[in-house]
Amino acid sequence: AQSVAQPEDQVNVAEGNPLTVKCTYSVSGNPYLFWYVQYPNRGLQFLLKYITGDNLVKGSYGFEAEFNKSQTSFHLKKPSALVSDSALYFCAVRDPNTGFQKLVFGTGTRLLVSP
Amino acid sequence: NAGVTQTPKFQVLKTGQSMTLQCAQDMNHEYMSWYRQDPGMGLRLIHYSVGAGITDQGEVPNGYNVSRSTTEDFPLRLLSAAPSQTSVYFCASSYSGDSGNTIYFGEGSWLTVV
Numbered sequence: 001a002q003s004v005a006q007p008e009d010q011v012n013v014a015e016g017n018p019l020t021v022k023c024t025y026s027v028s029g030n031p032y033l034f035w036y037v038q039y040p041n042r043g044l045q046f047l048l049k050y051i052t053g054d055n056l057v058k059g060s061y062g063f064e065a066e067f068n069k070s071q072t073s074f075h076l077k078k079p080s081a082l083v084s085d086s087a088l089y090f091c092a093v094r095d096p097n098t099g100f101q102k103l104v105f106g107t108g109t110r111l112l113v114s115p
Numbered sequence: 116n117a118g119v120t121q122t123p124k125f126q127v128l129k130t131g132q133s134m135t136l137q138c139a140q141d142m143n144h145e146y147m148s149w150y151r152q153d154p155g156m157g158l159r160l161i162h163y164s165v166g167a168g169i170t171d172q173g174e175v176p177n178g179y180n181v182s183r184s185t186t187e188d189f190p191l192r193l194l195s196a197a198p199s200q201t202s203v204y205f206c207a208s209s210y211s212g213d214s215g216n217t218i219y220f221g222e223g224s225w226l227t228v229v
Binding site: 004032034036041042043044045046049051090092094100101102103105106107108 | 119146147148155156157158159160163164165173205207209211214215216217218219220221222223225
């Protein structure tokens with residue numbers, strides 16, 4: 001069965017500094033990997049995904065993520081953090097051999113960007 | 116384009132009451148699903164549908180019922196609410212033509228069972 005681990009409950013970074021939110025996964029086949037962001041009292045917004053191809057994936061709002069098959073990781077990155085990036089971030093994985101709606105989520109990482 | 120629309124946004128129920136969370140999407144997506152979000156547990160799949168008339172159970176289906184009579188609508192019914200069903204509920208949709216089948220979420224329904 002697939003699983004996702006987000007080892008940090010919270011990440012603190014100063015505005016203008018680079019940020020990394022970590023994610024590792026476990027899946028039997030080649031994974032489909034996703035990052036979502038959730039602002040307070042809002043739904044999840046899709047940021048980016050890795051399906052196949054280039055290991056560096058670029059997404060919305062200047063975020064990118066690097067797929068590393070040997071380390072089974074899919075860390076979310078941004079070169080220069082903004083205060084408005086403060087939110088809850090979820091990594092998710094889907095085994096392409098399972099149902100289309102069966103995303104497995106990590107427990108989330110709260111990102112706090114200080115001015 | 117409204118996307119995925121959920122109602123109500125907030126609801127308080129008494130133990131034993133029943134209710135229906137409504138979900139509609141206007142993107143003509145084949146696939147729809149319901150997730151619940153609990154602190155420290157991420158999101159977990161309750162039920163999903165791959166098309167009108169077809170539904171299946173997810174990871175945590177007990178106490179919930181779904182039906183899919185149209186492509187657009189996918190209501191979630193709580194049969195007899197329990198405090199353990201206090202959670203945030205998200206409806207989602209996707210379609211097969213999207214590479215990787217990206218799932219798009221509604222704004223959520225905050226449910227408290229007292």
